[in-house]
Amino acid sequence: MTRLIALYPRAWRLRYEDELLALLAERSPGPLDRLDIVRGAIDARLHPELTDAPQSPRPRSRAAVATGALVASAGLGWLAWLGSILMYFRGWGSGMPEHADLMVLVAFLGFLAMSAAIAAIAATFIDAIRPIGRLGLMLAAIGFVLTAIGGGLSIVVGFAGVIVVAWSMAGIIIPRWLAAGWIATTLLAFLAMVMFVVGDGRDVGLLALGIPCGIAWLLVGLAIAARRPPLTAPLTASPA
Amino acid sequence: MADGMLEFGRFAEPSLYILVSLSDGPKHGYAIMIDVEGVSGLPLGPGTLYGALARLERRGLIEALEPEDRRRPYRLTGLGAATLKTQLAGLAGFARTGLDRLGGTTR
Numbered sequence: 277m278t279r280l281i282a283l284y285p286r287a288w289r290l291r292y293e294d295e296l297l298a299l300l301a302e303r304s305p306g307p308l309d310r311l312d313i314v315r316g317a318i319d320a321r322l323h324p325e326l327t328d329a330p331q332s333p334r335p336r337s338r339a340a341v342a343t344g345a346l347v348a349s350a351g352l353g354w355l356a357w358l359g360s361i362l363m364y365f366r367g368w369g370s371g372m373p374e375h376a377d378l379m380v381l382v383a384f385l386g387f388l389a390m391s392a393a394i395a396a397i398a399a400t401f402i403d404a405i406r407p408i409g410r411l412g413l414m415l416a417a418i419g420f421v422l423t424a425i426g427g428g429l430s431i432v433v434g435f436a437g438v439i440v441v442a443w444s445m446a447g448i449i450i451p452r453w454l455a456a457g458w459i460a461t462t463l464l465a466f467l468a469m470v471m472f473v474v475g476d477g478r479d480v481g482l483l484a485l486g487i488p489c490g491i492a493w494l495l496v497g498l499a500i501a502a503r504r505p506p507l508t509a510p511l512t513a514s515p516a
Numbered sequence: 517m518a519d520g521m522l523e524f525g526r527f528a529e530p531s532l533y534i535l536v537s538l539s540d541g542p543k544h545g546y547a548i549m550i551d552v553e554g555v556s557g558l559p560l561g562p563g564t565l566y567g568a569l570a571r572l573e574r575r576g577l578i579e580a581l582e583p584e585d586r587r588r589p590y591r592l593t594g595l596g597a598a599t600l601k602t603q604l605a606g607l608a609g610f611a612r613t614g615l616d617r618l619g620g621t622t623r
Contacts, residue, residue, distance in 0.1 A: 292566050298586035299545040299562055309561050316563020326570040403585050448586075 278447060280310060283317035287327040297447070337503075343396040344501025350393035351493025353386030358486050368477030387424035390434065391417050393497075397441065401449050409444025412437045435466050442496075450499045458492040465489035530560055530568040535577065535592065535600040542581055542591035545569070572596070 281293055305313070320326065360382045364374045373379060394416045402410065419434025439459050446455030468485035475482065524531050530552070537543060537551040545565060552560045569590065572578040577596035581589045592600070 294586045295545055295588045296562060296566055302546045305562065312561025312563040316567050319567050326574055
């Protein structure tokens with residue numbers, strides 16, 4: 277559906293895309309509706325004056341920028357945690373790792389940053405995301421807090437929450453492709469951990485498969501920070 | 517103003533339905549669509565709805581309110597209400613004339 281809406285001129289989409297998507301979320305479009313959208317797009321291109329009223333660039337919302345920064349920092353936290361493991365951890369049964377205190381501190385801060393990022397997403401976008409996202413936000417926040425304070429397996433709950441959150445934000449807060457990437461890299465990180473555990477913790481290098489997950493958090497953070505809010509004021513209308 | 521509505525081309529009729537729909541209070545796109553379909557019996561496609569809304573808003577006949585979630589309600593302006601009244605009065609006169617003439621031929 278977003279491909280059809282992409283046929284509309286940019287100015288039109290800036291003004292009406294959000295509400296049209298909301299309408300289509302309430303009523304699944306049939307073939308005639310799709311045809312009507314294409315006709316509407318042609319009309320909008322033939323009549324650019326309908327949306328060419330002076331518009332000041334919409335400022336980025338401060339809340340979205342702060343949330344994006346927190347999500348990106350959570351990605352950095354995740355990467356720092358993985359990096360410390362890959363550098364200093366030699367696998368189970370190899371004794372106390374070098375810089376163990378540092379690893380614990382990085383893990384604590386990293387997962388705390390992920391919890392904070394999830395809380396910020398909840399505070400900023402709770403009304404915009406799909407309803408199931410609330411459950412995902414709760415799972416992720418609980419999962420990462422428990423992981424931060426040492427509950428290793430709680431990360432599974434956090435990951436499950438992230439997957440639901442990503443899905444609930446897809447096409448609304450972040451692009452669908454980015455949400456799909458976030459989900460895929462989360463699953464990859466989960467798979468890496470399962471393989472690590474199944475392999476009796478010998479191959480620490482497997483955990484490197486979690487690196488794309490951190491990059492996904494970074495990109496999601498950037499996408500959120502760059503997001504401009506929908507228009508909140510009507511366009512200047514010229515009376516007949 | 518009739519001329520103004522005629523300028524809407526294929527959007528003139530849907531625009532009139534939208535004005536009628538908004539005459540009892542603000543509504544967002546989906547509510548307008550359902551209401552128009554209920555009142556007129558004609559389906560109103562999403563592309564046509566927003567083509568008409570853009571024209572009505574541009575002409576100052578309706579105005580957008582603060583969005584609720586992603587849904588943005590619209591309401592009739594004073595100009596829109598006056599235009600609708602004129603349009604409906606014209607249509608009522610037209611209907612009366614037609615019915616009178618029809619009555620004359622069937623007597």
